[in-house]
Amino acid sequence: MSRQIFAYIEHNDGAVEDSAFELIKVAEQMDPQAQVTALLFGSGQELEDACQHAASIYPQVWKVDKQEHSYPNAELIRPQLVNLLPADAVVLAPFDTFGMDLTPGLAIKLDSAHVSDIVGLDGVDGDTLKAVRQEYGGQVHTHVHCDLSGGAVLSVRGGVFPASEGGQEGQVADKTSDAGEVQAGRRFLEVREAEVGEVDITKEDILVSIGRGIEEEDNIEIAQELAEAMGGVVSCSRPVVDAKWMEKSRQVGTSGMTVKPKIYLAMGISGSFQHMGGVKGNPFIVAVNKNASAPIFQVAHVGVVEDMLEFAPVLTEKIQEMK
Amino acid sequence: MNILVCVKRVPDPAENEIEISSDGSDIEREDLVYSVNEWDNYAVEEAIQIREQHGGSVTVVSVGEEESEEVLRREMAMGADQGILVSDDAFEGSDGRGIATILKAVAESGDYDLILTGAQSDEGAAQIGGMLAAMLDQPYASLVNEIQVQGGTKLQVGREIEGGNQEVSEIELPCVLSIQSGINEPRYVGIRGIRKVSGVEIPEKEASDLGLSEDQVGQKAARVKRVDYFHPEMGEGAEILEGSTEEVAEKLVELLKSKGGMK
Numbered sequence: 001m002s003r004q005i006f007a008y009i010e011h012n013d014g015a016v017e018d019s020a021f022e023l024i025k026v027a028e029q030m031d032p033q034a035q036v037t038a039l040l041f042g043s044g045q046e047l048e049d050a051c052q053h054a055a056s057i058y059p060q061v062w063k064v065d066k067q068e069h070s071y072p073n074a075e076l077i078r079p080q081l082v083n084l085l086p087a088d089a090v091v092l093a094p095f096d097t098f099g100m101d102l103t104p105g106l107a108i109k110l111d112s113a114h115v116s117d118i119v120g121l122d123g124v125d126g127d128t129l130k131a132v133r134q135e136y137g138g139q140v141h142t143h144v145h146c147d148l149s150g151g152a153v154l155s156v157r158g159g160v161f162p163a164s165e166g167g168q169e170g171q172v173a174d175k176t177s178d179a180g181e182v183q184a185g186r187r188f189l190e191v192r193e194a195e196v197g198e199v200d201i202t203k204e205d206i207l208v209s210i211g212r213g214i215e216e217e218d219n220i221e222i223a224q225e226l227a228e229a230m231g232g233v234v235s236c237s238r239p240v241v242d243a244k245w246m247e248k249s250r251q252v253g254t255s256g257m258t259v260k261p262k263i264y265l266a267m268g269i270s271g272s273f274q275h276m277g278g279v280k281g282n283p284f285i286v287a288v289n290k291n292a293s294a295p296i297f298q299v300a301h302v303g304v305v306e307d308m309l310e311f312a313p314v315l316t317e318k319i320q321e322m323k
Numbered sequence: 324m325n326i327l328v329c330v331k332r333v334p335d336p337a338e339n340e341i342e343i344s345s346d347g348s349d350i351e352r353e354d355l356v357y358s359v360n361e362w363d364n365y366a367v368e369e370a371i372q373i374r375e376q377h378g379g380s381v382t383v384v385s386v387g388e389e390e391s392e393e394v395l396r397r398e399m400a401m402g403a404d405q406g407i408l409v410s411d412d413a414f415e416g417s418d419g420r421g422i423a424t425i426l427k428a429v430a431e432s433g434d435y436d437l438i439l440t441g442a443q444s445d446e447g448a449a450q451i452g453g454m455l456a457a458m459l460d461q462p463y464a465s466l467v468n469e470i471q472v473q474g475g476t477k478l479q480v481g482r483e484i485e486g487g488n489q490e491v492s493e494i495e496l497p498c499v500l501s502i503q504s505g506i507n508e509p510r511y512v513g514i515r516g517i518r519k520v521s522g523v524e525i526p527e528k529e530a531s532d533l534g535l536s537e538d539q540v541g542q543k544a545a546r547v548k549r550v551d552y553f554h555p556e557m558g559e560g561a562e563i564l565e566g567s568t569e570e571v572a573e574k575l576v577e578l579l580k581s582k583g584g585m586k
């Protein structure tokens with residue numbers, strides 16, 4: 001018997017997010033015959049528009065329309081999903097800040113298995129899903145076997161599975177009355193936008209980006225000198241901002257800025273997906289890292305295996321000489 | 324407020340290159356430098372700051388081998404009042420649910436108003452906090468980067484979402500929060516601090532002390548199993564520039580010039 005697969009769909013301004021196009025591909029890899037159902041929570045016209053959009057990708061769309069869902073609160077949505085879903089459902093969701101909020105608890109409440117941040121699938125063998133994950137910031141991959149017999153909640157990394165081209169003419173069903181009460185111990189108040197800094201790294205063509213490998217605040221000068229020589233500015237990875245060595249507005253990544261430079265020179269950055277998720281526009285990527293097997297070398301065009309603290313000043317000097 | 328903070332001993336990302344053992348069953352653990360999971364250290368600092376302002380206590384708990392005592396002691400040197408080490412051969416092979424089940428039993432053996440975990444650990448699953456909250460039937464918020472105590476019954480919390488924006492919510496106590504890095508500046512722990520707590524007894528609990536049976540934790544209960552570690556066949560990857568530092572720098576300058584990397 002084929003398993004019922006559901007995909008949790010995030011949407012914004014009446015359009016589904018990119019993940020909606022990818023999750024259906026994940027479902028199809030699990031079961032080419034699957035009749036995948038899209039799950040959308042929201043309210044009013046915006047939800048209706050998003051459902052129409054989802055119906056161009058999924059054969060079935062379930063919507064739950066409540067004023068309380070006009071901003072997605074995982075604590076409100078989770079119990080409603082538990083009311084709606086069959087106990088042995090396979091539920092797919094994006095591994096992003098909403099998915100991280102929703103899925104672990106959902107797996108517990110559905111008494112299902114949970115695998116997060118899936119980056120690949122090796123198929124389904126009986127009741128066993130064979131998935132691929134990464135550990136240690138992408139330094140190693142793992143094969144993971146997940147028992148699907150009692151249902152499963154699976155979160156999927158964005159941008160690694162292909163995107164569906166759509167072309168469906170799916171049916172939208174209103175499940176609001178089956179979803180039960182909306183009640184939770186967490187109440188959404190507001191979203192505060194991230195602060196803008198004095199330098200807008202999203203507009204720069206040349207970025208010299210530094211990570212934990214910079215080691216000390218005083219060393220940032222080395223990167224600044226190099227950036228100046230190149231005619232660019234310094235950006236950074238999260239640990240540099242966490243240490244309060246640079247402003248948040250300099251952080252590249254999913255929880256920072258999305259940049260689209262021509263040149264991205266990453267020094268002392270390992271290349272986690274949350275960092276690389278902020279590097280768009282297909283720049284020429286150069287990585288300087290003392291660890292030859294750092295994941296960043298898989299996405300960089302050119303690599304330098306050196307201590308950045310020694311290499312950066314030499315590079316600055318050569319640029320000044322050879323310019 | 325009595326706060327329980329869950330801490331995991333992990334290979335320090337700043338100190339290690341992770342390699343896979345020859346049969347792929349594990350990573351090479353010899354010579355690894357371990358420390359407390361980065362996110363958990365922020366969680367402990369946050370708990371200490373809450374205690375400093377509002378009173379109460381901070382308890383740190385770790386599930387792991389004997390060596391996990393080191394990280395408990397380190398966090399106690401930072402200012403946590405007590406540590407609990409949970410260790411048992413029966414835990415071998417636990418999946419995330421298994422670890423959360425153990426932590427739930429620990430939470431229920433005390434009286435905590437607030438439980439903190441890190442947002443994610445070395446395995447990057449970002450799951451334990453959410454599982455624990457669901458098991459305890461408490462509200463949950465992940466990726467918390469700001470906490471304000473509002474009386475004795477609720478908190479105002481900020482969650483860091485995409486783009487670094489902050490989602491602000493009110494959450495009822497008791498609750499579980501997973502803490503995002505950067506929420507505070509964890510205090511420095513010196514040798515002297517460690518020495519001060521070196522004699523403090525850290526109680527160790529086993530499965531039976533927590534009323535846990537074999538079908539709840541360990542290999543048997545696990546529905547998710549890691550089969551092996553591997554390096555995938557990748558595309559070409561980066562072209563690595565070879566030569567002396569000077570030569571490499573010169574080659575790179577030429578490349579950067581040709582790609583418009585110089586103004």
Ligand SMILES: Cc1cc2nc3c(=O)[nH]c(=O)nc-3n(C[C@H](O)[C@H](O)[C@H](O)COP(=O)(O)OP(=O)(O)OC[C@H]3O[C@@H](n4cnc5c(N)ncnc54)[C@H](O)[C@@H]3O)c2cc1C
Pocket residue numbers: 097137210211212213214236237238239240251252253254255256257267268269270271272274275278288289290291294306307308309336337442443466
């Ligand atoms: C929800 C969420 C959102 C996140 N968002 C972001 C984000 O927006 N941006 C972001 O960057 N991270 C983000 N992170 C964090 C991310 O998971 C990684 O922890 C982070 O990107 C690692 O930063 P790093 O590469 O600088 O440090 P590490 O992973 O510690 O890497 C440091 C690298 O430097 C190398 N190195 C060390 N010393 C030297 C030296 N002297 N010379 C040369 N190389 C050296 C090491 O070999 C290593 O590869 C997020 C995490 C979560 C959970």
Ligand SMILES: Cc1cc2nc3c(=O)[nH]c(=O)nc-3n(C[C@H](O)[C@H](O)[C@H](O)COP(=O)(O)OP(=O)(O)OC[C@H]3O[C@@H](n4cnc5c(N)ncnc54)[C@H](O)[C@@H]3O)c2cc1C
Pocket residue numbers: 328329330331332360362363384385386387388414415416417418419420422439440441442443444445446447448449450451452548549
């Ligand atoms: C004794 C033991 C045996 C194990 N055996 C196996 C095995 O055989 N096969 C296998 O695949 N995996 C095994 N594991 C790994 C286990 O599956 C993971 O540790 C578990 O899933 C938690 O890691 P995570 O990356 O999922 O945590 P995440 O959800 O990413 O971590 C989030 C937070 O949860 C808390 N947390 C996580 N783990 C612990 C802990 N151990 N103690 C206290 N707090 C914690 C921390 O606050 C952490 O920041 C074992 C772990 C332990 C401790």
